[in-house]
Amino acid sequence: ACSSKYVLSQMHPMWQGPLAVPGGDRQSPIDIVVRKSVFDSELKPLVTDYDPHTCQQIWNNGYSFLVEYDDTTDKSTLRGGPLRDKFRLCQFHFHWGESNAWGSEHTVDRRLFPAELHLVHWNSDKYSLFEEAVMEENGLAVIGVFLKVGKRHEGLQKLVDALPAIRHKDSVVEFNRFDPACLLPVNTDDYWTYHGSLTTPPLTESVSWIVMKQHIEVSHDQLAVFRSLLFTSAEEDVQKSMVNNFRVQQSPCGRTVRSSFT
Numbered sequence: 001a002c003s004s005k006y007v008l009s010q011m012h013p014m015w016q017g018p019l020a021v022p023g024g025d026r027q028s029p030i031d032i033v034v035r036k037s038v039f040d041s042e043l044k045p046l047v048t049d050y051d052p053h054t055c056q057q058i059w060n061n062g063y064s065f066l067v068e069y070d071d072t073t074d075k076s077t078l079r080g081g082p083l084r085d086k087f088r089l090c091q092f093h094f095h096w097g098e099s100n101a102w103g104s105e106h107t108v109d110r111r112l113f114p115a116e117l118h119l120v121h122w123n124s125d126k127y128s129l130f131e132e133a134v135m136e137e138n139g140l141a142v143i144g145v146f147l148k149v150g151k152r153h154e155g156l157q158k159l160v161d162a163l164p165a166i167r168h169k170d171s172v173v174e175f176n177r178f179d180p181a182c183l184l185p186v187n188t189d190d191y192w193t194y195h196g197s198l199t200t201p202p203l204t205e206s207v208s209w210i211v212m213k214q215h216i217e218v219s220h221d222q223l224a225v226f227r228s229l230l231f232t233s234a235e236e237d238v239q240k241s242m243v244n245n246f247r248v249q250q251s252p253c254g255r256t257v258r259s260s261f262t
């Protein structure tokens with residue numbers, strides 16, 4: 001388990017789900033030990049083809065805020081990289097800390113980032129619904145992008161401006177025309193990839209993780225708006241700030257992380 005003192009407490013709202021995953025030897029997130037990663041020349045560049053018009057809504061699910069896409073057709077897809085099949089984008093969300101010192105789920109040689117973006121896709125060549133794919137070994141592909149505090153991210157601002165409308169758990173607001181490609185780093189050819197799991201319940205081991213080597217920059221103020229969200233719904237009398245919504249790091253259990261670059 002992660003040695004950092006910022007371990008997600010067992011009482012954390014995140015842990016209302018199943019704590020132990022029977023025989024969970026492919027759990028996420030993990031620390032990416034660069035010197036132990038193995039270069040794989042077969043790994044291809046990522047091919048993303050996102051249609052901004054398939055963006056539907058943005059909502060607070062009580063763990064994070066999600067931007068959801070219409071995944072009833074192959075309009076916004078991910079191919080290439082370590083993947084053999086075509087994957088459909090269904091949503092993206094973030095994980096972040098209460099301070100800029102931590103917040104990411106994955107780390108690189110133990111280096112923590114203030115936040116991490118997850119673009120969630122499911123295998124539409126093999127399955128017809130996300131709910132099916134999420135239970136299968138090669139069902140999901142999640143792109144992880146680290147966020148660093150620096151200059152303001154113009155593309156992110158449209159998202160940030162929508163957050164006050166979804167401060168409370170279960171609030172939803174219509175959100176259309178958002179191109180998630182604007183949140184990818186300039187260089188998407190350099191990544192690490194490994195087989196893992198969802199980082200929130202039900203923690204199913206169905207994810208091909210693709211973690212970008214290059215981070216994106218967002219401003220301190222933009223991140224501060226993330227922290228203005230609440231875990232709690234409007235009805236609850238005690239309001240809890242939505243911060244530290246990351247999972248404790250998991251054992252690699254002998255897994256090899258492959259890299260697309262030397």
Ligand SMILES: NS(=O)(=O)c1ccc(C(=O)NCc2c(F)c(F)c(F)c(F)c2F)cc1
Pocket residue numbers: 118120130131132134142197198199200201202203204
């Ligand atoms: N942080 S992450 O690893 O990128 C991650 C990505 C997606 C989900 C998710 O969709 N959860 C809800 C959810 C399920 F986990 C299901 F298993 C299911 F069947 C659903 F329909 C569903 F919405 C959870 C964590």
Ligand SMILES: [Zn+2]
Pocket residue numbers: 093094095118199
């Ligand atoms: Zn996530």
